[in-house]
Amino acid sequence: MKVKRFGVSLEEEILNNLDNLVKTSNFPNRSQAIRHLIKSSLVEDKVYKNKIVAGAIVIVYDHHKRELNSNLMNVQHDYHDLILSTQHVHLDHDLCLETIAVKGKARMLTELADKIIGTKGIKHGKLVITDIE
Ligand code: NI
Numbered sequence: 001m002k003v004k005r006f007g008v009s010l011e012e013e014i015l016n017n018l019d020n021l022v023k024t025s026n027f028p029n030r031s032q033a034i035r036h037l038i039k040s041s042l043v044e045d046k047v048y049k050n051k052i053v054a055g056a057i058v059i060v061y062d063h064h065k066r067e068l069n070s071n072l073m074n075v076q077h078d079y080h081d082l083i084l085s086t087q088h089v090h091l092d093h094d095l096c097l098e099t100i101a102v103k104g105k106a107r108m109l110t111e112l113a114d115k116i117i118g119t120k121g122i123k124h125g126k127l128v129i130t131d132i133e
Helices: 012-024 030-048 068-078 106-117
Strands: 052-062 083-090 095-105 122-130
Touching: 012 030, 030 052, 030 106, 030 122, 052 068, 052 106, 068 106, 095 106, 106 122
Parallel strands: none
Antiparallel strands: 052 095, 052 122, 083 095
């Protein structure tokens, strides 16, 4: 992709904030940090406009919890057209880590994530959405 340069004028305080972000997030330079911020904002805009996006739902749960496995399976079958793959890792004797790769309309993905993460017995869950363009 062709890279173009442009000048940006910022208040000193905002520029200091940007430099702090570069440092704390280990961006190689300001350009990469600004690129990341613009991309994040574009993804947010796509979610707001309910465009097609992709992402992953990550959940941690105790597989001994009654009916949790079948409830999770039911939800995933209800939304099978959004799910690309499911990876299940047995973390230890009790805990499972599941990564569900998803693609589809943003609002459908958040609806699915809310249902999965809200399933009784899930310890923690998070949906990460990214742009596919
Ligand atoms: Ni497991």
